[in-house]
Amino acid sequence: MSQNEIFLLAMLLVFVLPYLIWRIGRTDDFAPLVVVQILCGIVLGPGVAGQYFPEFYQTIFQPSVMRALDGIAIWAVMLFVMLAGIELNLSGVWAHRRESCITAGLALGMPLLTGALAGLLLLSMPGWRGAYARDWQFVVGIGMACAVTALPILILLMEKLGILRLEFGQRILRYASLDDVLIWGVLAVILMDWNRIGRQAIFLLGFALAARMYRSLIVRLNEKDRYATILIWLLLCSFGADWSGLHFMVGAFLSGTVLEAEWFSRSKLDLFREHVLMVLMPVFFLNTGLKTSWAIGGGLVFVAAGILLLAAMSGKFAGVSLAGKILGWRPGETSAIAWLLQTKALIMIIFSNVLLEKGIISSATFTALLLMAIASTMLTVPAVRPLLSRLRILPPQTPAQLGMFPQAGHDIPSEGRKRQVEEY
Template sequence: MNTTEVFLIAMAIIFTLPWLIWRVGRTDYYAPLVVVQIVTGILLGPGVLGRFSPDAYAFVFNPAVVQSLNGIAWWAVMLFVMIAGIELDLRQAWAHRRESSLTAGLALGTPLAFGCLAAGLMLLHDGWIGPRAMAWQFVLGIGMACAVTALPILILLMEKLAILRQPIGQRILRYASLDDIAIWGVLALILMDWGRAGRQIGFLVAFALLGYAFRALMGRLAERDRWHMALIWLTVCAFGADWSGLHFMVGAFLAGAIMDTEWFDQERMDLLRHHVLLVVMPVFFLSTGLRTNWTLGGEAVFVAAGILLVASVGGKLLGAHLAGRLLNWAPGEASLIGWLLQTKALIMIIFANILLDLQVISSETFTALLLMAVASTMLTVPVVAPKLQRLRKT
């Protein structure tokens, strides 16, 4: 078979297998389709399919096919991260700045500290830190991976739980929005390359100047033209960030963060997010699974994932309870908010992909982080749904 035919076989697998597992297995309560797609990507990777059926793995996921899939995955994740940036609503956070900043700070800082401690333990053993990382980059990267909240997936889960438009849902969005800014700011710090500091400063200056002109232009355009201009702006920012050494996904987030939500029809934006998740993000999940590695031994990777999960979930819950105590929240709110804010899924996986690309973490650490992200996301709805019912009855 030629490369095109094998590529189409790979695409058929990507879109068929996870959907069948999700639909036939009725996993939606425990594992939404995006989680099933991530898990399927892991199963189709070198650690599972490549181990048990190396010939099939080498045939379907040969270098030419993987290169084609990676191109689709890059564009998919850039679109997804841009949408996450657009959906930030910092004006609401500013209007409730004391409550929002205190809660977001504790919900981010506590799991960050726990994650850094876990990373310190991992440094005691070989094989976890990437070949080009300094110890502080590894520790801060792992800590921030434990602190991440996946804003787009949080929105999807709150829609499912019917609380997105309610006051509690809007509060949680404010906290997650501030944490999103901090996450990408810390990532930029980790990626700072003093050898290319001139380029990076130049990119940030150019972004500020061009961003001012871009905002003025977008204010004058009709909505139908804004969608096209947003895609042009996305490619320019992603290229500039990657050229400067900050990674194209940092540029994609900045491209979205500078845009106002009001520039776009909310229903169309929701549809775009859903369509990106439907049409192209499954390719990203598959390409992510292809990067997993178990060479340190499956037991070690699972133990590391368990430690990271405890640091992540425990840190979020402790931070939320501290905020609830200081702000006199109603009983049950702190636990509900803490569990929803620990949702990791896509943003943590994107974050980990960047760390792996730049060799801050090893592929074994990446695998442990991936397992942690999947487990934390799968826990959310089963834990939150009964808590939400009890809260509604009070």
């Protein structure tokens, strides 16, 4: 077969296999399509397909094909992280700053602490720390991976549940938005290359000046031109961050944070995100699966994943429970908020990919973190749906929640939803 044919076969696997499993198996209530795609990536990776079907794996995922897939995956995840940055509503966080800071701080700080303790445990055993990591980088990296809340996936799950546009959903978005900023800030500290501190200072100063100029420019453009220029802005920021020694993903996130969601049509922005998820991100998931490793031993990797999941969830629930007591939440709210904020999936996988690329964690640790992220995300909807029903927050299911992706046309609350907002 020619290189083109092999590449197309690889792409066919990426898109066909997860979709068939998701659609035929009707897994949406416990495993959304993105989770199925990640799981299929693991199956197609060296830990499963490479071990049991080596000829198939080496034929399809040969180096030339992987280089092509790598390029698509990099572009996909850059777009996705930029859109996550645009979703941040920092003005909303500021308007409710006491509540947001207490909740976000505790929801991030407690799992960071419990995750760091799990990192110390892994550090005491060989094979988990990356080749280029200092002890503190590994421990803090593991801690932050346990503390991550995946804002884009959280948005998808809340839209599926029908609570995204309700006040309860907006509160959770404020907490997750503030955590997202802190997550990328901690990642920048972990990756700080003190030998290249001058370059990083130049990048941050240049970014601040360029962001101010770009913000004044983009408001003068029509919406079509805004979409064209944000791609150029994304590439410039990502290149600058990577040149400075920070990861290009930090630059991609920063490029989105200086943009206001109000500058774009909400329906078009949602559609843009959905198209990235549908057309490009499956390739990133495949690359993620191809980085899994069972070198330390499959059993130990699953044990490590269980320890990390316990650390992440116990820390998240402890932090949110403490916030609920301080802020006087009504009974039941604490558990619902904690379950939603422990959603990880994409952002934690992206975060862990960066740690793996920089040699902070080993491939075995990456695999354990990946399994932990999948488990935490799969638990969210089944656990939180009955809680929302008891709190009388969950609205009736809409046709949009039954499709592959949430539809942007269902933003306006029904009379039932309006009553629920007023009751809340």
